[in-house]
Amino acid sequence: MIEYFLLFLGESIMIFGTLGILRFPDVYTRLHAATKCDTGGAMTILIALAIASEASLLIKLKFLVLAFLIGLINPMVSHAIARGAYKYGIKPEVVVDMYARDNP
Amino acid sequence: MVEENLLVNPFGWAVIVLVATSLILSYRVLFGPTLADRIVGINTVTTKTVVILAIFGFIAKEYFFLDLAVVLLMVNAVGGLILAKYMEGAR
Amino acid sequence: MSRVPFYLRERLDEIRQRVLFEAYEAQKLPKWEQIILTWITLFSFWIVISGNTRIENLFIGGITTLVISLLMYEMLTDDIRQSGHIIEKILYISFFAIPQYLFIMAFRLIESNFKVAKHALLMDINPGIVKIKTDLHSDTGITILANSITLTPGTLTLDVNKKLGETYLYVHWISVETLNREIAGEKIKGDIERWLKKIFW
Numbered sequence: 001m002i003e004y005f006l007l008f009l010g011e012s013i014m015i016f017g018t019l020g021i022l023r024f025p026d027v028y029t030r031l032h033a034a035t036k037c038d039t040g041g042a043m044t045i046l047i048a049l050a051i052a053s054e055a056s057l058l059i060k061l062k063f064l065v066l067a068f069l070i071g072l073i074n075p076m077v078s079h080a081i082a083r084g085a086y087k088y089g090i091k092p093e094v095v096v097d098m099y100a101r102d103n104p
Numbered sequence: 105m106v107e108e109n110l111l112v113n114p115f116g117w118a119v120i121v122l123v124a125t126s127l128i129l130s131y132r133v134l135f136g137p138t139l140a141d142r143i144v145g146i147n148t149v150t151t152k153t154v155v156i157l158a159i160f161g162f163i164a165k166e167y168f169f170l171d172l173a174v175v176l177l178m179v180n181a182v183g184g185l186i187l188a189k190y191m192e193g194a195r
Numbered sequence: 196m197s198r199v200p201f202y203l204r205e206r207l208d209e210i211r212q213r214v215l216f217e218a219y220e221a222q223k224l225p226k227w228e229q230i231i232l233t234w235i236t237l238f239s240f241w242i243v244i245s246g247n248t249r250i251e252n253l254f255i256g257g258i259t260t261l262v263i264s265l266l267m268y269e270m271l272t273d274d275i276r277q278s279g280h281i282i283e284k285i286l287y288i289s290f291f292a293i294p295q296y297l298f299i300m301a302f303r304l305i306e307s308n309f310k311v312a313k314h315a316l317l318m319d320i321n322p323g324i325v326k327i328k329t330d331l332h333s334d335t336g337i338t339i340l341a342n343s344i345t346l347t348p349g350t351l352t353l354d355v356n357k358k359l360g361e362t363y364l365y366v367h368w369i370s371v372e373t374l375n376r377e378i379a380g381e382k383i384k385g386d387i388e389r390w391l392k393k394i395f396w
Binding site for chain 1: 114115118121122125128129131132138139140141143144145147148151152154155158159162165167170173174177180181184185187188189190191192194
């Protein structure tokens with residue numbers, strides 16, 4: 001029963017993440033929605049799969065390793081994309097920008 | 105050996121939701137205002153594809169799909185880092 | 196620091212770097228402990244990924260990961276702080292530090308998902324880029340701290356700046372509440388830095 005609850009939670013997180021990517025105004029706020037909702041939804045669905053599968057223990061551990069790798073890789077790629085977008089010249093729509101003040 | 109009817113399992117419905125959200129996100133990939141928006145869209149779609157591969161492996165009880173998912177995740181990481189590095193240099 | 200002439204500032208920078216480097220060298224683990232920690236990590240990863248537990252498979256995996264850990268023992272465990280016996284250290288890391296970190300980060304991740312959903316529905320955003328200071332110095336510790344900041348609610352790490360032995364992080368905050376550096380750092384980092392300082396340098 002708990003795996004269907006986790007599956008429903010992951011699916012709704014993914015849907016709200018898609019809504020956030022479509023509605024937010026600039027790249028950095030879109031990256032917020034993309035990173036958090038993708039990582040949370042994918043990890044939740046993979047933990048639900050690991051609970052629901054009837055295979056041996058090593059296969060279940062393999063699902064958990066996949067979830068761990070997603071949680072390790074996704075924030076790293078988003079950090080690289082944010083830094084690259086700033087160096088590319090995309091101005092953020094912000095109220096205060098201390099990064100531009102320190103790196104003119 | 106995928107089963108004939110995907111929708112006997114609640115995890116099969118999850119595949120349909122994931123494919124629908126990927127199709128909606130392809131708007132951001134095709135018409136994104138800048139280059140960074142397209143890269144964000146590509147990364148998100150690839151992560152959803154990794155989850156779809158894991159669900160297929162679970163439904164068909166063919167667990168080599170998990171190795172394919174790990175390899176696709178590595179390709180996603182390396183591709184994202186290379187594109188970010190390219191953006192950093194191509195001012 | 197602002198009144199120091201320019202030609203003296205480089206010398207001061209150099210001296211601080213050297214003091215920091217010597218303190219860092221004194222706290223490092225010995226070589227065989229680094230090799231054992233790397234070998235345990237790589238061998239458990241081999242067992243899970245390869246997926247069968249026959250004796251020849253374990254033999255091949257043990258030899259291969261031992262060779263790799265003899266060659267590359269510096270990459271993974273170079274920044275771990277010296278404290279206690281090695282058995283005690285392995286038990287502390289694998290049964291106390293990692294489960295505590297995973298448990299707290301899971302709840303933070305769920306909370307940040309709900310917060311992003313709220314922002315996407317109501318669009319009450321007020322974004323800004325702030326600068327905070329951390330007390331960590333090692334590369335591994337800064338990496339884990341930056342990834343944790345990205346996954347906690349409302350923040351995303353933009354860049355890392357290391358100068359004069361101090362580390363600054365630039366953080367994109369989706370709803371800016373304060374501009375004071377200490378209060379912002381306390382709100383953004385939370386307890387994560389205190390846990391990381393127990394293990395990393």
